[in-house]
Amino acid sequence: MAMVDIRDARKTYDGGFEALRGVDLQIQEGEILALLGPNGAGKTTLISAICGITQPTAGQIEVGGHDVVRDYREARKLIGLVPQEINLEPFEKVASTVAFSRGLFGLPKNDALIEQILRKLSLWEKRNDRVMALSGGMKRRVLIAKALSHEPRVLFLDEPTAGVDVELRRDMWQIVEELRQDGVTIILTTHYIEEAEAIADRVGVINKGQILLVEDKDSLMTRMGKKELTVELDAPISDIPQSLSDFDLTLGSDGKTLVYAYDTAAERTGIARLMAALSEAGLVVRDVSTAQNSLEDIFVGLVSDEQEAAQ
Amino acid sequence: MNFGAIKAIYRNEMARFFRTLAQSFISPVISTSLYFVVFGAAIGSRIDEVEGVSYGAFIVPGLIMLSVITQAISNASFGIYFPKFIGTIYELLSAPVNFFEIVIGYVGAAATKALFIGVVILGTASLFVDLTIMHPFAMLAFLVLTCISFALLGFIIGIWAGNFEQLQLVPLLIITPLIFLGGSFYSISMLPPVWQTITLFNPVVYLISGFRWAFFGMADVPIGLSLLAIAVFTGLCLAVVWWIFKTGWRIRT
Ligand SMILES: Nc1ncnc2c1ncn2[C@@H]1O[C@H](COP(=O)(O)OP(=O)(O)O)[C@@H](O)[C@H]1O
Ligand SMILES: [Mg+2]
Numbered sequence A: 001m002a003m004v005d006i007r008d009a010r011k012t013y014d015g016g017f018e019a020l021r022g023v024d025l026q027i028q029e030g031e032i033l034a035l036l037g038p039n040g041a042g043k044t045t046l047i048s049a050i051c052g053i054t055q056p057t058a059g060q061i062e063v064g065g066h067d068v069v070r071d072y073r074e075a076r077k078l079i080g081l082v083p084q085e086i087n088l089e090p091f092e093k094v095a096s097t098v099a100f101s102r103g104l105f106g107l108p109k110n111d112a113l114i115e116q117i118l119r120k121l122s123l124w125e126k127r128n129d130r131v132m133a134l135s136g137g138m139k140r141r142v143l144i145a146k147a148l149s150h151e152p153r154v155l156f157l158d159e160p161t162a163g164v165d166v167e168l169r170r171d172m173w174q175i176v177e178e179l180r181q182d183g184v185t186i187i188l189t190t191h192y193i194e195e196a197e198a199i200a201d202r203v204g205v206i207n208k209g210q211i212l213l214v215e216d217k218d219s220l221m222t223r224m225g226k227k228e229l230t231v232e233l234d235a236p237i238s239d240i241p242q243s244l245s246d247f248d249l250t251l252g253s254d255g256k257t258l259v260y261a262y263d264t265a266a267e268r269t270g271i272a273r274l275m276a277a278l279s280e281a282g283l284v285v286r287d288v289s290t291a292q293n294s295l296e297d298i299f300v301g302l303v304s305d306e307q308e309a310a311q
Numbered sequence B: 001m002n003f004g005a006i007k008a009i010y011r012n013e014m015a016r017f018f019r020t021l022a023q024s025f026i027s028p029v030i031s032t033s034l035y036f037v038v039f040g041a042a043i044g045s046r047i048d049e050v051e052g053v054s055y056g057a058f059i060v061p062g063l064i065m066l067s068v069i070t071q072a073i074s075n076a077s078f079g080i081y082f083p084k085f086i087g088t089i090y091e092l093l094s095a096p097v098n099f100f101e102i103v104i105g106y107v108g109a110a111a112t113k114a115l116f117i118g119v120v121i122l123g124t125a126s127l128f129v130d131l132t133i134m135h136p137f138a139m140l141a142f143l144v145l146t147c148i149s150f151a152l153l154g155f156i157i158g159i160w161a162g163n164f165e166q167l168q169l170v171p172l173l174i175i176t177p178l179i180f181l182g183g184s185f186y187s188i189s190m191l192p193p194v195w196q197t198i199t200l201f202n203p204v205v206y207l208i209s210g211f212r213w214a215f216f217g218m219a220d221v222p223i224g225l226s227l228l229a230i231a232v233f234t235g236l237c238l239a240v241v242w243w244i245f246k247t248g249w250r251i252r253t
Helices: A043-051 A072-077 A094-104 A111-120 A136-148 A166-181 A193-199 A217-225 A271-280 A295-310 B003-019 B021-043 B060-086 B089-093 B099-128 B136-160 B164-180 B193-199 B203-216 B223-247
Strands: A004-012 A018-027 A032-036 A058-063 A079-082 A154-158 A185-190 A202-207 A210-216 A226-233 A249-251 A257-263 A285-292
Touching: A004 A043, A018 A043, A018 A058, A018 A202, A018 A210, A032 A193, A043 A058, A043 A079, A043 A154, A043 A185, A058 A072, A072 A079, A079 A136, A094 A111, A094 A136, A094 B003, A094 B089, A111 A136, A136 A154, A136 A166, A154 A166, A166 A185, A166 A193, A185 A193, A202 A217, A202 A295, A210 A217, A210 A295, A226 A271, A257 A271, A271 A285, B003 B021, B003 B099, B021 B060, B021 B099, B060 B089, B060 B099, B060 B136, B060 B164, B060 B203, B099 B136, B099 B223, B136 B164, B136 B203, B136 B223, B164 B203, B203 B223
Parallel strands: A032 A185, A032 A202, A079 A154, A154 A185
Antiparallel strands: A004 A018, A004 A058, A202 A210, A226 A257, A226 A285, A249 A257
């Protein structure tokens, strides 16, 4: 059973805008999923629909087997949410606002736990400071502390590292790693591809309210590990010669470029063999160049394909 | 029921109150004293007594009602409007609480604060005039019911309000005039007959009359009607709150 199970989730805002257009997504327990997408893709809306901040228009969302609308209490008990915006009560003290969050979940006071969380987030020294006296990065730490105060089993981090300092980003990744060891399921949205690479198990790409791809980070990395060698020929050919069928080659439409895809991680790239085979086949090479696929390319490619299809 | 959440909301709201305790305490004391100086001295010198009660004592129930109603509304409306305004409402919406628990937390805290201020005013007033309360339990019951029902109204206003102006508007334009014209400082029988009839459409008249009855055993309208009025008013507020709960109006997008 998936820890988070989203089936055909749709959200049309009051103005008639369709922010989610049939999202299907299953996230396993203990998994870390990074949701990548441009601004306005629907990342926050999706999280809001799961957490109860917005009412999904259609579809079904379950967390831990509990429907988030019908069985919202059981579902929400499992969920911790770090929102994108820094929404905090300015006059509250750090420790008391974190304790308040725990109270909202109906849990008994646990000073030891709150201390542990505050220490982990370097907030312990600031525990008696008012929220308004903190820097932006510190405020974001408070948001994280609030989300962790009720020991959630599923944690949503909505662009947690947008515009934060390097130190907080490092601490965040550290915390995510510790939570992973505790088996907490984590969903984070981000613009930063490196962030997805650094901490996620799977990567999902969302655009215009639809999930375009969900893939194991490792298999994406393999795709990323693929490099392309473009060989420019002196004279056009109509077909790839039979003698080159061993190689993963594609012929350009002009007949003058051959693209060879190879794996950089492999022991042999096969480039030397290809070169030898080309001259054996009597083809004159004018120029060669290489290009590497990155997650960014995949991402941009997917999003622009989608845009073209929409037009 | 998530009692822990109710407690957390209630205590969080009360903490704000205690942060400004001096202010919460001093302002009703000063304003009550001022009312006594102005109304008691200026008008009281012309009106000795109303139906056998000295004018100074006569205005005490109205004075208490005036502050309690205003405080209940402003505390509750601000209490729920503020999280909407600064965005911390996300926390209430994503916690395992239902709307009813949220209402109990906010309305309970606002009513408590209003009750506290009512008691402070009663105490201050007893420094100025001799007060004997004929029906103390009825007095307390009326006070508590008023605190709760107007805190409910305040909560509804806070949910409805889209900005700070709207938050101030309803109390300023509707509630305050209703209270002042509701017989806080005079007996209905002192008005010309036409106005007596018009006044009976003001719901606050029934509250103040009932409250005054608890103090002095005299009333502008029968006590049963007063009880009915506050019951109907509380019921109406509860019905609106229930509707908000069902539809998520102005809370959940
Ligand atoms: N409350 C709202 N009412 C109407 N439209 C909204 C609302 N919230 C978000 N939107 C729209 O929905 C789309 C998705 O927004 P959002 O989920 O915040 O995207 P992301 O988090 O991926 O940047 C955007 O076009 C945004 O303008
Ligand atoms: Mg967003």
